[in-house]
Amino acid sequence: MDKLLIEGGVPLQGEVFIDGAKNAALPALAAALLAEEREVLLENVPRVVDIRTMCSLLREMGASIEEEGTSIRVLPRDLTSQEAPYDLVRRMRASVLTLGPLLARYGYAKVSSPGGCAIGERPIDLHLAGLEAMGARIHLHGGYIEARSERLRGAEIYLDIPSVTATENLLMAATLADGRTVIENAAMEPEISDLAALLKGMGAKIEGEGTEKITVQGTTRLVGTSHRIIPDRIETATYAAAAAVSRGNVLIRGTDPEILSSVIRKMTAAGVGIRSEAEGLRISSGERLRGVDVTTAPYPGFPTDVQAQFMAMMALAEGASIIREMVFENRFMHVAELRRMGADIRTKGASAMIRGVSSLEAAPVMATDLRASACLVVAGLAARGETKIARIYHLDRGYSRLEEKLSRLGARVRRVGG
Ligand code: UD1
Numbered sequence: 293m294d295k296l297l298i299e300g301g302v303p304l305q306g307e308v309f310i311d312g313a314k315n316a317a318l319p320a321l322a323a324a325l326l327a328e329e330r331e332v333l334l335e336n337v338p339r340v341v342d343i344r345t346m347c348s349l350l351r352e353m354g355a356s357i358e359e360e361g362t363s364i365r366v367l368p369r370d371l372t373s374q375e376a377p378y379d380l381v382r383r384m385r386a387s388v389l390t391l392g393p394l395l396a397r398y399g400y401a402k403v404s405s406p407g408g409c410a411i412g413e414r415p416i417d418l419h420l421a422g423l424e425a426m427g428a429r430i431h432l433h434g435g436y437i438e439a440r441s442e443r444l445r446g447a448e449i450y451l452d453i454p455s456v457t458a459t460e461n462l463l464m465a466a467t468l469a470d471g472r473t474v475i476e477n478a479a480m481e482p483e484i485s486d487l488a489a490l491l492k493g494m495g496a497k498i499e500g501e502g503t504e505k506i507t508v509q510g511t512t513r514l515v516g517t518s519h520r521i522i523p524d525r526i527e528t529a530t531y532a533a534a535a536a537v538s539r540g541n542v543l544i545r546g547t548d549p550e551i552l553s554s555v556i557r558k559m560t561a562a563g564v565g566i567r568s569e570a571e572g573l574r575i576s577s578g579e580r581l582r583g584v585d586v587t588t589a590p591y592p593g594f595p596t597d598v599q600a601q602f603m604a605m606m607a608l609a610e611g612a613s614i615i616r617e618m619v620f621e622n623r624f625m626h627v628a629e630l631r632r633m634g635a636d637i638r639t640k641g642a643s644a645m646i647r648g649v650s651s652l653e654a655a656p657v658m659a660t661d662l663r664a665s666a667c668l669v670v671a672g673l674a675a676r677g678e679t680k681i682a683r684i685y686h687l688d689r690g691y692s693r694l695e696e697k698l699s700r701l702g703a704r705v706r707r708v709g710g
Contacts, residue, residue, distance in 0.1 A: 304540030312336035312521035324366035330516030446471030493517035583613035600667030
């Protein structure tokens with residue numbers, strides 16, 4: 293299995309271009325299943341493993357998909373199967389995003405139950421309760437969720453937690469339902485608004501996306517359109533953290549600072565220089581950073597997907613900081629690895645207390661999930677010596693051309709096999 297070797301201590305300099313958001317492209321691909329005629333053309337799709345997995349899943353169902361660079365065309369064609377098998381769902385939980393579109397368009401879906409993962413239990417009860425409220429009959433057996441319905445009907449749905457993929461699943465299902473669906477306490481993430489923009493382009497009638505109340509007036513058919521995926525705010529934040537810990541000066545291009553304000557606010561408070569320029573976001577940092585407290589929350593709060601990378605910054609900051617993880621129950625797996633690099637971090641329940649140290653030491657480390665791996669890359673860029681990161685298949689799920697992008701910024705990073 294490949295490993296990443298990072299020789300730390302080089303201040304990153306230059307420009308980096310941000311790809312499209314993985315978490316917007318995944319539901320967009322699932323939404324393409326809703327089109328009855330004309331192709332769906334998605335542009336600015338990141339070339340990451342999760343996207344490949346989603347394409348494999350759709351192909352396995354009989355979809356016709358053409359990929360060219362960062363564009364993906366999904367041709368309208370009736371599927372031959374409405375099943376998301378265990379083998380693919382186990383590799384990527386977001387496979388569950390096919391449930392809503394399949395049920396809405398074909399009246400049947402069989403999706404392997406995703407089960408827990410490294411960062412928590414991650415149930416999908418809200419997805420299922422919402423679909424049931426729309427008239428779906430759901431059976432769980434043999435590790436699979438089997439859902440059936442005649443045409444779904446509009447419903448009033450309140451989400452106990454503003455789950456991102458539950459909101460997306462229900463939004464997609466509602467577009468073809470009979471009548472009006474209201475989703476209250478909906479997730480407000482920019483990726484939801486991006487999905488709504490795509491669905492509207494396909495002919496759906498949606499209001500209120502980006503707020504906590506989304507209203508959908510169901511229609512009988514949707515057609516293909518073209519749509520450009522929004523920039524990846526998590527990739528942006530990861531490069532910003534990397535520039536900051538290395539005390540570099542980096543222009544981040546192709547991003548959108550508007551959807552990153554909670555992160556920008558906290559990074560600024562920590563002493564990172566952040567300036568919006570005509571061509572992108574300039575990140576600079578010369579001084580040692582200051583410790584600041586962070587609490588993760590659904591959008592527009594501080595994203596849980598940036599918590600680990602921010603902790604790597606705080607591990608080197610002057611003073612103490614407290615990071616509270618309020619979205620997932622077990623998302624501190626990176627702490628033990630950071631400690632092996634000399635960080636002073638203690639956790640209790642959902643809180644981590646970080647006392648900044650003046651330097652980190654390189655060490656062999658490994659990660660258990662995507663963003664924990666990104667945290668170790670950030671830490672490795674600042675550490676003294678050569679950090680060896682194992683299990684980088686996690687990184688490949690969500691970051692495209694990571695070592696190429698970092699090398700262009702001057703980082704000494706390489707991938708080795710075995
Ligand atoms: C999405 C993102 C992921 C991000 C997360 C939170 C995608 C593909 N993934 O994941 O990168 O970390 O949002 O911003 O977009 N919950 C329930 N029942 C449910 C659904 C969720 O209890 O039916 C809980 C979860 O266990 C978790 C919380 O709600 O504690 C938020 O999870 P959710 O927003 O659903 O995350 P995902 O959509 O899986």
